[in-house]
Amino acid sequence: WDRAWYPVLPVDWLEKGKPNAFKVLGKDLCAWHDNKQWTVVEDLCPHRMAPLSLGFVTESGTLACRYHGWEFEGASGACAKVPWARDSQAEGTIKQSPSSCARLVPCEVHDGLLWVWPSDSARAEQECAAAPPATMQHRCLRGEWGMVELPVGYVPALENQFDPSHAEFLHARYTPDDRAIAASNPTQYVPMKTFRLKKDPVSGKSSGLTKEGFVIEHGGYNEDNMGVRGERTFVAPASSRTEYYRDGEPYLSAHVLYCPTEANRVKMFTKFEARAARVEAGRGAKQAQRAATARDDESQAPAYERLAAWARQTHRAALLRVATQLVSPEVAKGLTHGFSTAGYTLGDQDIAAMHGVDYAMAATGRSWREGYYLPTPADAGVGIFRRWMDAHAGGEVGWMRGHSLGGGVAAAAAAAAVDAPSEASSSKPPSGVVSLVPETQRYERYHRHTKHCKYCRAALAWLGEAQGACRALAAPSLALGALLSVAG
DSSP, X not given: OOSSOEEXXXXXXXXXXXXEEEEETTEXXXXXXXXXXXXXXXXSOTTTOOOGGGSEEOTTSOEEOTTTOOEEOTTTOOEEEOTTOSXXXXXXXXXXXXXXXXXXXXXXXXXXXXXXXXXXXXXXXXXXXXXXXXXXXXXXXXXXOEEEEESSOHHHHHHHHTOGGGHHHHTOOBOTTTOOBOTTOSOOXXXXXXXXXXXXXXXXXXXXXXXXXXXXXXXXXXXXXXXXXXXXXEETTTEEEEEEEETTEEEEEEEEEXXXXXXXXXXXXXXXXXXXXXXXOOHHHHHHHHOSSSSSOGGGSOXXXXXXXXXXXXXXXXXXXXXXXXXXXXXXXXXXXXXXXXXXXXXXXXXXXXXHHHHHHHHHOOOHHHHOOOOSGGGHHXXXXXXXXXXHSXXXXXXXXXXXXXXXXXXXXXXXXXXXHHHHTSSSOOTTOOOSSOHHHHTOSTTTTGGGOHHHHHHHHHHHHHHHHHHHHHHXXXXXXXXXXXXX
């Protein structure tokens, strides 16, 4: 697992003048720009193991530890300064010691993303050179990457990617009275007939499952896309590239990337490119575009929510032009991310289902072969991915040795097993096991996106300042109003 490339963040989301902290496979890492290039190191100072991400980037481009001021060079991680050395000779001796160096992690910038190779191997540089990042193995799509960190595990997230038919029910429009799929739904589902490992057009043999991944092909699954053929290429462990064809011609390209950060959390990167003049949105996309909120029946949403949704959908361009004139470009871009509610609408629904899978698997202790029943062609993608995990990835994510996995649903289930072993060993979820993430926090957007994005952080800070200014203006206005009412 650690001998692979993982995407960290879009490069333009990173702060060039500051250290940027993040996790990959439970391992804490830190990236900074040394005025020439990006450098990534383990997020610990070799002096006393304090987080280097607490520090700062100097004018010369070195990374300084906030604890005692030690500095480290970009590109090499070599120690550049030891403020507390007795004299220059002693400092030189310290700097020459391998123990004074920050632990360098191979990194690469491609297709607008910062990638890392988190292996602790002494041959990490040679190993990563022989296996380029997944985006180098495909044509780069136009547009910008979107990214969210989901409060669900890597496996349920990947299963969701290889299960396109879920959109026809999970993202459907339901009537508020009987919860049946509404007649006004944009599309109607059609049972899938074909979903399999891709076959060689000459020999007719299946491409099979390899350590590097697999390729699957499938047909349509609703009335609008029955003439579409999908081909999904999984480049292990981080990339799923989908190409859709209609009548043999390219129709739509989608690239989804994944990075397991810690137990039951995974970053997901998305980019889409229409290849035809007109591309039919699926049920989920159409539903999200129409929805005022994540509610199934948005007509029941409060008036102010529906008004805000109407403003976003019909006057977005005008609102953004006005905002750009009033604030910095960085804040304006952060505000554009806030306007994009459709993705969150779908994401909330996906999280609800994937979180349930995560919890049930850990709480019951069942393997997927024991817990899943996959009898239809639409289930084939999930079965193929699970078989690949068993054959080539040990069945689960391989976290970095010695790194804490934090809490999460697995920890909750383990704790419950100690408190109630007889219940934990049964086929039912043990009573008292709590969810991985409380429902009130499961759908919040700060940890999902804002904290990772410099544009959204800037917008959030600006909104806080604006709120403070409004409060400051409100007090004298209220006082004046009270005075006038008395005088009147």
